[in-house]
Structure formats: structure tokens, C-alpha cells
Amino acid sequence: MGTQMTEMLKGTLEGIVLSILAERPAYGYEITAELRERGFTDIAEGTIYALLIRIETKKLVAVDKVPSAKGPPRKVFTLNDAGRAQLRDFWSTWNELVSRIDNLPHESKGH
Amino acid sequence: MGTQMTEMLKGTLEGIVLSILAERPAYGYEITAELRERGFTDIAEGTIYALLIRIETKKLVAVDKVPSAKGPPRKVFTLNDAGRAQLRDFWSTWNELVSRIDNLPHESKGH
DNA sequence: TTCACTACTAAGTGTTGCTAATTACCACTA
DNA sequence: TAGTGGTAATTAGCAACACTTAGTAGTGAA
Numbered sequence: 001m002g003t004q005m006t007e008m009l010k011g012t013l014e015g016i017v018l019s020i021l022a023e024r025p026a027y028g029y030e031i032t033a034e035l036r037e038r039g040f041t042d043i044a045e046g047t048i049y050a051l052l053i054r055i056e057t058k059k060l061v062a063v064d065k066v067p068s069a070k071g072p073p074r075k076v077f078t079l080n081d082a083g084r085a086q087l088r089d090f091w092s093t094w095n096e097l098v099s100r101i102d103n104l105p106h107e108s109k110g111h
Numbered sequence: 112m113g114t115q116m117t118e119m120l121k122g123t124l125e126g127i128v129l130s131i132l133a134e135r136p137a138y139g140y141e142i143t144a145e146l147r148e149r150g151f152t153d154i155a156e157g158t159i160y161a162l163l164i165r166i167e168t169k170k171l172v173a174v175d176k177v178p179s180a181k182g183p184p185r186k187v188f189t190l191n192d193a194g195r196a197q198l199r200d201f202w203s204t205w206n207e208l209v210s211r212i213d214n215l216p217h218e219s220k221g222h
Numbered sequence: 223t224t225c226a227c228t229a230c231t232a233a234g235t236g237t238t239g240c241t242a243a244t245t246a247c248c249a250c251t252a
Numbered sequence: 253t254a255g256t257g258g259t260a261a262t263t264a265g266c267a268a269c270a271c272t273t274a275g276t277a278g279t280g281a282a
Contacts, residue, residue, distance in 0.1 A: 004122070004204040007268070010238050011118030012208070016215060023216040029260050039211045047239050049261060054238090071259035072246045093115040097123070098209065100150045104127060105134040118237070121269050140229055158270055160230060165269090182228035183278045 009043075015090030016040070017051055018079065021061065022087055027074040028052055052077060060086050120154075126201030127151070128162055129190065132172065133198055138185040139163055163188060171197050 020026065020034055032048045052075070055061050060083035064076045079087070120127075131137065131145055143159045163186075166172050171194035175187045190198070 003268085004200055005208065006239060007122030008204060008208050010121040010269075011115070012212065013239075016212065019215045027260075038214060039207075044240060044242095045260090046241075046262085050239080050263090053262085068247080068260075070248050072248090072261065074260065089115055093119060094212070096150075097116065097119050101123065101127065101205070103149060104130045114237085117270060121238075124270075138229080155271065155273095156229090157231085157272075157274095161232095161270080164231090179228075179279085181279055183230075185229070 005042075012090075012094065013043070013047070014051060014055065015087065015094065017048070018055070018060065018083060018087045018090060021077055021079045022084065025064075025076050025078040027066075027076045029074070031077075055083070058082075058086075116153075123201075123205070124154075124158075125162060125166065126198065126205065128159070129166070129171065129194060129198045129201060132188055132190045133195065136175075136187050136189040138177075138187050140185075142188075166194070169193075169197075 016035070017031060020031055026034070028045075028049050031052075032043065032045050035043050035048070052061075056063055056077070060080065061077040062080050064078070065073045066076050067073050127146070128142060131142055137145070139156075139160050142163075143154070143156050146154055146159070163172075167174055167188070171191065172188040173191050175189070176184045177187050178184050
């Protein structure tokens with residue numbers, strides 16, 4: 001992936017994943033697929049799994065092992081209250097950043 | 112500063128500074144002040160100087176030493192062609208990220 | 223001479239996303 | 253039976269970035 005996007009995802013990717021989990025519980029592989037559908041085409045699988053471990057450690061999610069018909073058991077992640085609070089923080093920080101950047105000198109900002 | 116914002120600035124701060132330099136040449140202290148005016152209140156001085164060294168190393172700017180009435184000579188940074196190209200890249204990546212994030216599940220996205 | 227302001231530098235830290243390799247499980251097929 | 257392919261998760265090592273903290277100097281005014 002372009003280095004530019006890689007660096008920009010730092011600090012946003014966690015919020016992106018949390019917002020997907022806010023819709024419904026999901027497991028790693030599923031989240032990776034959903035991200036690709038949503039345009040985040042080049043995010044490495046390993047990145048997602050590492051991130052999921054992080055949000056589990058931070059206790060933003062509940063985790064259930066669910067047996068799968070094909071393949072090893074799935075780790076299903078469900079957002080908890082702390083996770084929803086973190087997600088609200090994410091949106092407020094993101095909105096603030098967007099509005100600050102909107103106020104930057106705009107010459108050739110792209111439409 | 113909130114950790115959340117700190118992480119989000121990774122990958123964007125460089126573009127933010129470049130876009131300030133696109134308006135007019137400036138030196139470190141000046142840029143720091145301008146950022147504060149524009150709402151980036153808590154960015155450490157050291158962070159800006161480190162970033163300026165990075166973009167100088169990447170040859171995105173021309174550097175001139177200009178004597179100052181009060182204090183040591185200023186290092187004035189001027190965007191060059193490579194810098195302007197980098198800035199265009201920044202805006203296109205940024206716009207792409209914004210549009211992807213806009214398409215995320217939107218419940219409680221903030222107003 | 224002391225103080226405040228200006229301007230830059232340097233060392234070390236933590237978080238993050240990346241690559242790449244490995245393991246595990248099941249169904250299908252040659 | 254062995255092999256292949258798709259699903260699912262984990263791990264180790266790496267590089268980039270912003271942060272904190274501290275320090276070095278030059279200048280003018282009290």
C-alpha cells in the first residue's frame with residue numbers, strides 16, 4: 001500500500017474496526033473481508049488480528065469462541081460499553097481533525 | 112494532548128505543515144505559532160522541528176538562513192516542486208480516507 | 223548580569239501498521 | 253490415501269511517526 005495511506009491509518013484504523021463492530025459482532029477474517037468491501041483494499045490480515053488483540057487487551061470488546069464448519073474456531077468480538085465510549089471518542093476526535101484540516105490553506109486541495 | 116489525536120496526527124501532520132508552507136515560506140517557530148492559531152494547540156515545538164528536518168532530508172523544501180532582528184538566524188523553508196507533488200498526494204490520500212470513513216456505519220458518528 | 227524571548231537540536235520512548243511465516247481445521251478430489 | 257484449496261488465527265521482527273524532556277545559543281531590555 002502507499003506509504004502515505006499506511007501512515008494515515010495510524011490512529012484511525014482502530015476506530016474504523018470499532019465502528020464495524022458497532023453494527024454487529026464479527027470475527028477477524030470477516031472484518032478483514034468487510035474492510036476490503038468498504039474500500040480499504042490493501043489492509044494486511046496480520047494488521048487486523050494484531051489490532052483485535054489490542055482492543056481485547058484494552059477490554060473494549062467481549063470475546064467468544066464459536067466453532068466453525070470450515071476451519072478453526074472463530075473468535076467473535078462484541079463491542080462492550082467501554083468500546084462504545086471509545087468509539088464516541090474516536091468520532092469526536094476525527095470530526096475535530098477533519099474540521100481543522102478543512103480550514104487549512106486550500107489551494108489545490110483537490111475538489 | 113489526547114492520545115487519540117496524537118495517533119491520528121501520524122501521517123497527517125506532515126501534510127498539514129506542507130500546506131502551510133504552500134501558502135508562503137516560513138520558519139519553525141512561525142509554523143508552530145500558526146498551527147496553534149489554527150487549532151492544533153498542543154503540538155510540541157520539538158515535534159515540528161523534527162518534522163521539518165524530515166521534509167528537508169526528503170528534499171521537499173528549499174532552506175535559507177535568514178538573519179533575525181531578535182535571536183539566532185532563522186531557517187526559512189520554501190516548498191519546491193517535489194514538495195508540491197507530495198502535497199497533492201497528501202490531499203488525494205486524505206480525500207480518499209475521508210470518503211471511506213464517511214461510508215462507515217454511521218450510528219452515533221457525532222452530529 | 224540577569225531575564226525573557228527566539229530558534230533550533232538531540233536522545234530516548236511507545237504506539238502503530240507492515241511483511242512474512244506458521245499453525246489449525248475441514249471438504250473435496252485424484 | 254494423499255494432496256489441494258479455502259477458512260481462520262497467531263506470531264516475530266521491522267520501520268515510521270509524534271511525543272517528552274532536556275539542552276544549546278543568540279539577542280535585547282531591565
